Amino acid sequence: MKVKTICCIGAGYVGGPTMSVIAQKCPDIKVIVVDINQDRIDAWNHEDLSQIPVYEPGLDRVVAEARGRNLFFSTDVNSSIQEADMVFISVNTPTKTYGEGKGMAADLKWVELCARQIAEASKSDKIVVEKSTLPVRTAQAVKDILHNTGNGLKFQILSNPEFLAEGTAIPDLDNPDRVLIGGDDTPEGKEAIQALVDVYANWVPREKILTTNVWSSELSKLTANAFLAQRVSSINAISELCEATGANVEEVAKAIGTDSRIGPKFLKASVGFGGSCFQKDILNMVYISRSYQLNEVADYWEQVIKMNDHQKVRFAKKIIKNLYNTVSGKKIAFLGWAFKKDTNDTRESAAIYVADFLLSERANICVYDPKVPKEKVYADLDYLNTRFPEENRQLVQVATDPYEACKDAHAVAILTEWDEFKILDWGQIYELMLKPANVFDGRNILDGAEMNQLGFRFQAIGKSY
Numbered sequence: 001m002k003v004k005t006i007c008c009i010g011a012g013y014v015g016g017p018t019m020s021v022i023a024q025k026c027p028d029i030k031v032i033v034v035d036i037n038q039d040r041i042d043a044w045n046h047e048d049l050s051q052i053p054v055y056e057p058g059l060d061r062v063v064a065e066a067r068g069r070n071l072f073f074s075t076d077v078n079s080s081i082q083e084a085d086m087v088f089i090s091v092n093t094p095t096k097t098y099g100e101g102k103g104m105a106a107d108l109k110w111v112e113l114c115a116r117q118i119a120e121a122s123k124s125d126k127i128v129v130e131k132s133t134l135p136v137r138t139a140q141a142v143k144d145i146l147h148n149t150g151n152g153l154k155f156q157i158l159s160n161p162e163f164l165a166e167g168t169a170i171p172d173l174d175n176p177d178r179v180l181i182g183g184d185d186t187p188e189g190k191e192a193i194q195a196l197v198d199v200y201a202n203w204v205p206r207e208k209i210l211t212t213n214v215w216s217s218e219l220s221k222l223t224a225n226a227f228l229a230q231r232v233s234s235i236n237a238i239s240e241l242c243e244a245t246g247a248n249v250e251e252v253a254k255a256i257g258t259d260s261r262i263g264p265k266f267l268k269a270s271v272g273f274g275g276s277c278f279q280k281d282i283l284n285m286v287y288i289s290r291s292y293q294l295n296e297v298a299d300y301w302e303q304v305i306k307m308n309d310h311q312k313v314r315f316a317k318k319i320i321k322n323l324y325n326t327v328s329g330k331k332i333a334f335l336g337w338a339f340k341k342d343t344n345d346t347r348e349s350a351a352i353y354v355a356d357f358l359l360s361e362r363a364n365i366c367v368y369d370p371k372v373p374k375e376k377v378y379a380d381l382d383y384l385n386t387r388f389p390e391e392n393r394q395l396v397q398v399a400t401d402p403y404e405a406c407k408d409a410h411a412v413a414i415l416t417e418w419d420e421f422k423i424l425d426w427g428q429i430y431e432l433m434l435k436p437a438n439v440f441d442g443r444n445i446l447d448g449a450e451m452n453q454l455g456f457r458f459q460a461i462g463k464s465y
C-alpha cells in the first residue's frame with residue numbers, strides 16, 4: 001500500500017517539525033497537521049515565518065518550501081482524518097497531575113481522545129501511528145478503542161517514537177541515527193509497517209529503519225530517554241565530587257569519553273537537565289515498574305530524577321552561600337530561561353526551579369532569554385503555585401537586553417548555554433554590576449581564568465578557580 005495522505009494530530013514541538021520534514025522529503029504525499037488549538041494553527045500558517053510557534057534552526061526554510069504545496073495546517077480534525085490513509089497521533093502525554101499515578105504516570109487523556117475521534121471520523125480503513133511517547137502496552141488500549149468504536153473498519157496500529165532533540169530537530173530529522181517502527185507480526189501488520197518504511201525510505205537509508213514488535217518500540221523510547229538522562233545525572237554527580245576534591249569535571253568527562261565504550265556525547269555537567277521528556281518518561285518508567293512490583297528497577301531509575309533535583313537545588317544554594325548567605329532584596333540576573341539553547345521551549349527548565357528556590361529566599365530576579373517571552377516566564381513560575389502571581393511579578397523582571405538584566409546585579413547566573421552569552425562584553429557587564437560581582441556559570445560556557453582576570457568572582461559546575 002502506498003500512502004497518499006497523512007494526517008497528524010498535534011501541531012506541537014514534535015508534530016510540527018516532523019511533519020514539515022516528511023512533507024519536504026515526500027512531495028507526493030499530502031500532509032495535514034491538525035490541532036484543536038486555533039492560535040497554534042494560525043501561527044503555523046503565519047505569513048511571517050518568524051512567527052511559527054516552534055523555534056528550531058532551519059525549520060522556517062522547510063516550512064517555506066512545503067507549506068501550501070503538500071503541507072497544510074488546519075483545525076479541521078475530522079475531515080483531515082477522513083482524507084488520510086495514515087494518521088499520526090502526536091499529542092502531549094504529560095505527567096498526570098491528579099488521581100491515581102499523580103506525579104508519576106503519563107496522562108493518556110489526549111491520546112484516548114484522539115483514538116476515539118479517529119474511530120468516529122473514519123470512513124475507510126487506516127493505519128494509526130503512535131508518534132507520542134507512550135507507556136509500554138498503550139497500543140493495546142488504542143487498538144481496543146478503535147476496534148470497539150470504529151464502525152467495523154480495519155485499523156493497524158504502529159508505534160513510531162520520535163528521537164529528535166529540540167534545538168537540533170531539523171538535522172536530527174534529516175539524518176536520524178535510526179527510525180524505529182513497531183507493528184504486529186501479522187500479514188496486515190507487516191503491510192502497515194512496510195507502508196511507513198516506504199515513507200521514511202524517501203530520505204532515510206533502509207538499514208537505519210529498524211522494525212520491531214509494538215511493545216519493544218514503545219519501551220525503547222522510554223529506555224533511550226532514561227539512558228540519556230542517566231548520563232547527565234551521572235556526570236552531574238561526578239561534578240559535585242569534582243568540586244569537593246579539586247578535580248575538573250570537563251577533564252574527567254574527556255578522559256572517560258575517549259573510551260569508545262563510553263563515548264564522548266552527553267557528558268556535559270550542567271545545572272540539571274530539563275525539557276518535556278526526560279523527567280516525564282523516567283517517572284513513567286518508574287511507575288510502570290512499580291505497577292509490576294519491580295521495586296528495585298523503579299528505585300534505580302528514580303535516582304536519576306533525585307540526582308537532577310539535587311543538582312538544581314545545589315546550584316541555587318551555591319548562589320546563596322556566596323552572597324553571604326542571603327539573597328533577600330538582592331538582584332540576580334538570569335541569563336537564559338529555555339531548557340537548552342536554540343529552542344523557545346521552557347518545559348521543566350532548570351531555570352524555573354532555581355528561580356523558585358531563590359524567590360522563596362526573597363531574591364529579585366531579572367531574566368534575559370533571546371527566545372522566551374515575558375509572559376512565558378511568569379506562566380512557568382505561576383504554574384508552580386509556590387506564591388501568588390502578583391508576587392512573582394513583583395520579584396521577577398524580564399529584560400529584552402542582557403546588559404540591562406545585569407545592571408546593578410549582585411550576581412549573574414547562566415542557566416542556558418545560548419552561544420550569544422559567550423560573546424557578551426563581560427568587561428562591560430563587570431562595570432555594570434555591584435561589587436563583588438559574582439558569576440555562576442550553570443553551563444560551563446565561560447573561561448573561568450578570563451572571568452577572574454576581569455575581576456569577577458566566578459563559579460562553574462564541577463571545577464574550581
Ligand code: NAD
Pocket residue numbers: 009010011012013014015034035036037040077090091092093110113114131132133134162163164165166276277
Ligand atoms: P506539544 O504540547 O508541543 O504538542 C501537542 C499538541 O497536541 C498541542 O498543540 C495540543 O493542542 C495538541 N492536541 C492535544 N490533544 C489534541 C486533540 N485531541 N486533537 C488535536 N490536537 C490535540 O507536545 P510535543 O512536545 O510535541 O510532544 C508530543 C509527544 O511527543 C509527547 O508524547 C512527547 O513525549 C513526545 N516527544 C516529544 C519530544 C520533544 O522534544 N518535545 C521528542 C520526542 C517525543
Ligand code: UDX
Pocket residue numbers: 162163164165166167225228232265266267268269270271272273274275276277278339340
Ligand atoms: C531528549 C532526547 O535527547 C531526544 O532524543 C528525545 O526525543 C526527546 O528528549 P531534548 O529534551 O529535546 O531531547 O534535548 P536534549 O538535548 O536531550 O537535552 C535534555 C536536557 O539535558 C537539556 O536540559 C540539556 O541542557 C541537558 N543536557 C544534555 C545536559 O545537561 N548535559 C548533556 O550532556 C546533555
